[in-house]
Amino acid sequence: MMRSRDILVVGGGLVGALWALLLAQRGHRVRVVERRPDLRRAPVPGGRSINLALSDRGWRALRLAGLEQRIRTFALPMYGRMIHDRDGQRRFQPYGKPGQAIYSVHRRLLNAELLTALEEQPGVELLFEHRCVDVELDVPAIVVETPEGERRRLEAEVLFGVDGAYSAVRQRMQHLERFNYSQEYLEYGYKELTIPPAATGGWQMEPDALHIWPRHRYMLIALPNPDGSFTCTLFFPFEGSPSFAELRTEADVERFFAEEFPDARALMPRLTEEFFANPTGTLVTIRCFPWSYGGKVLLLGDAAHAIVPFYGQGMNAGFEDCVLLLGLLQRFEQDWEHAFKEFERQRKPSADAIAELALYNFVEMRDRVADPSFLHRKRLEQRLAEEYPERFVPLYTMVTFSHMPYAEALRRGMLQERLLDELMSIPDVEQHWESPAVRQLIARWLQELPPYSEEEFSLPAERVQ
Numbered sequence: 001m002m003r004s005r006d007i008l009v010v011g012g013g014l015v016g017a018l019w020a021l022l023l024a025q026r027g028h029r030v031r032v033v034e035r036r037p038d039l040r041r042a043p044v045p046g047g048r049s050i051n052l053a054l055s056d057r058g059w060r061a062l063r064l065a066g067l068e069q070r071i072r073t074f075a076l077p078m079y080g081r082m083i084h085d086r087d088g089q090r091r092f093q094p095y096g097k098p099g100q101a102i103y104s105v106h107r108r109l110l111n112a113e114l115l116t117a118l119e120e121q122p123g124v125e126l127l128f129e130h131r132c133v134d135v136e137l138d139v140p141a142i143v144v145e146t147p148e149g150e151r152r153r154l155e156a157e158v159l160f161g162v163d164g165a166y167s168a169v170r171q172r173m174q175h176l177e178r179f180n181y182s183q184e185y186l187e188y189g190y191k192e193l194t195i196p197p198a199a200t201g202g203w204q205m206e207p208d209a210l211h212i213w214p215r216h217r218y219m220l221i222a223l224p225n226p227d228g229s230f231t232c233t234l235f236f237p238f239e240g241s242p243s244f245a246e247l248r249t250e251a252d253v254e255r256f257f258a259e260e261f262p263d264a265r266a267l268m269p270r271l272t273e274e275f276f277a278n279p280t281g282t283l284v285t286i287r288c289f290p291w292s293y294g295g296k297v298l299l300l301g302d303a304a305h306a307i308v309p310f311y312g313q314g315m316n317a318g319f320e321d322c323v324l325l326l327g328l329l330q331r332f333e334q335d336w337e338h339a340f341k342e343f344e345r346q347r348k349p350s351a352d353a354i355a356e357l358a359l360y361n362f363v364e365m366r367d368r369v370a371d372p373s374f375l376h377r378k379r380l381e382q383r384l385a386e387e388y389p390e391r392f393v394p395l396y397t398m399v400t401f402s403h404m405p406y407a408e409a410l411r412r413g414m415l416q417e418r419l420l421d422e423l424m425s426i427p428d429v430e431q432h433w434e435s436p437a438v439r440q441l442i443a444r445w446l447q448e449l450p451p452y453s454e455e456e457f458s459l460p461a462e463r464v465q
C-alpha cells in the first residue's frame with residue numbers, strides 16, 4: 001500500500017507544475033513554492049519564450065496526467081519546416097511521415113492548465129510569490145521569502161528542485177563535495193518579435209509549419225499562435241558583424257531586416273518598437289551531477305539539465321523526467337532513495353545526449369537546411385528509412401517522435417550519419433542504389449543498428465499508474 005508523503009516542490013513552472021500534479025494524483029500532500037505571481041492573474045512579463053514546440057515525449061506525460069485533451073484544444077500542429085530564402089522563395093520540408101507533427105503551444109496557457117489541474121486535486125497548496133532563498137538538504141527544508149517580505153521555514157519528507165536553469169536548490173547542492181557543475185553560454189542571444197494576425201483575421205503565413213529563415217550564422221524562426229499571430233525569434237550573435245551590438249538604431253534594424261528577411265519584415269509592423277522594447281535572452285547549457293541527495297532531494301527539468309532550444313526538447317525532456325521517475329517509484333515500490341539513484345543513473349547520459357543534439361541542431365537549422373546537399377542527404381535518409389524501417393530511423397524522428405532514450409538516439413544517429421557520409425561520397429549514388437557495392441555498404445552499417453521497436457520504449461512508461 002502506498003504511503004502518502006509530505007512533498008515540497010520548488011518551482012511552479014512547466015515541469016514543477018506537472019510533477020506536482022502527478023504526485024497529487026497519487027495521493028501525496030504537495031506544496032508548490034513559486035517565486036512569481038500566479039500567471040493566470042498576473043500581467044504578461046516579457047522575455048521568456050511565448051510558445052514552445054511540444055512533441056511526443058511531452059504528450060505522453062500530459063496523457064499520463066489526464067490533460068492531453070485539454071491541451072489539444074490550443075495546440076497547433078506543425079508538420080514540417082517552411083524554409084524562407086532571401087529572395088522570398090519558400091520550400092517545405094516535412095518533419096516525419098504524413099500526419100506526424102510537433103505542436104506549437106502557448107507557454108502561459110500550458111502552464112495555466114497545469115496549475116488549474118493541480119489546484120483541483122485535494123491536498124495541494126500553491127504558494128505564489130514565495131521565493132526559496134535557502135535549503136537544508138538533510139531535513140529537507142527550505143526558507144522562503146513571502147510576499148510580505150517575511151522569512152518562513154517549510155519542512156517536508158521529500159523536496160524536489162524544479163526551479164529552472166538558475167535553481168536555488170541546485171545552488172545549495174553545489175556546496176556539496178564531489179558535486180559536478182558546468183554552465184556554458186552560447187555567443188548568441190535571442191529576441192522575440194511578432195507577426196500579427198491578418199486585418200481580416202487568421203494567419204498571414206501557413207500556420208501548420210515552423211517557419212525558418214536560415215542565414216548561415218544566424219536565423220529567424222516563427223511559430224503560430226491560436227489568435228492568428230506568429231511569435232518570431234531571432235537567434236543572433238551578441239558581438240561581431242552582424243550582431244546585436246551592431247544594430248543600435250531603428251534604421252540599422254530596418255535595413256538589416258529588409259536585406260535579410262524581407263518577406264518577414266513586410267509582416268512586422270512593430271518591428272523596431274519590439275526590437276528595442278523586448279529583452280535579449282541568453283542561451284545556456286547546464287550540466288550537473290548528482291541530481292539527488294539521499295532519498296530526500298531531487299532536481300528535475302531545467303534545474304538538472306538546461307539545454308539550448310534548437311531541438312525543441314527542453315520542456316519535453318523535463319516532462320519525460322516525470323514519466324520515467326514515476327515508473328521507477330512504482331518499480332521500486334516507493335523506495336524513493338533507490339528510485340532517485342536509478343533515475344539519475346539512467347537519465348544522465350540521455351540529458352547529456354540531448355544537450356549535445358540541441359547544440360548540433362542549431363547548426364542544422366541556421367545553416368544546413370539551406371544547403372542543396374542537405375536535401376540530397378534527406379532523400380537518402382528517407383529511402384533508407386523506407387527500406388529498413390526497423391533499423392534505420394531518421395535522427396529527428398528518434399528524438400521527436402519516439403520514446404527511445406536520447407543517448408541511444410544519439411548513438412544510432414551518429415552511426416547513421418557515417419553511413420550517409422559514405423553514400424554521399426559515391427557519385428550519382430541513387431542511380432547505383434541496387435549495385436553490389438552500395439548494397440554491401442548499407443548492409444555493413446546496418447549490422448551496427450539493432451532492430452528498433454517503439455514498443456520497447458513506449459510500453460514500460462505506458463504501464464505507469
Ligand SMILES: Cc1cc2nc3c(=O)[nH]c(=O)nc-3n(C[C@H](O)[C@H](O)[C@H](O)COP(=O)(O)OP(=O)(O)OC[C@H]3O[C@@H](n4cnc5c(N)ncnc54)[C@H](O)[C@@H]3O)c2cc1C
Nearest residue numbers: 011013014015035053132163164301302309312314315316
Ligand atoms: C527561447 C526558448 C525556446 C524554447 N523552446 C522550447 C521548445 O520549443 N520546446 C521545448 O520542449 N522546450 C523549449 N524551451 C525550453 C523550456 O522552456 C524549458 O526546458 C522548460 O521551461 C523547463 O521547465 P522547468 O519547469 O524545468 O523550468 P522553468 O520553466 O524555468 O520553471 C522554473 C520555475 O521555478 C520558479 N523559480 C525559480 N527560482 C525559484 C526560487 N528560488 N523559488 C521559487 N520558485 C523559483 C520560476 O519562477 C519558474 O516558474 C525553450 C527555451 C527557451 C529559452
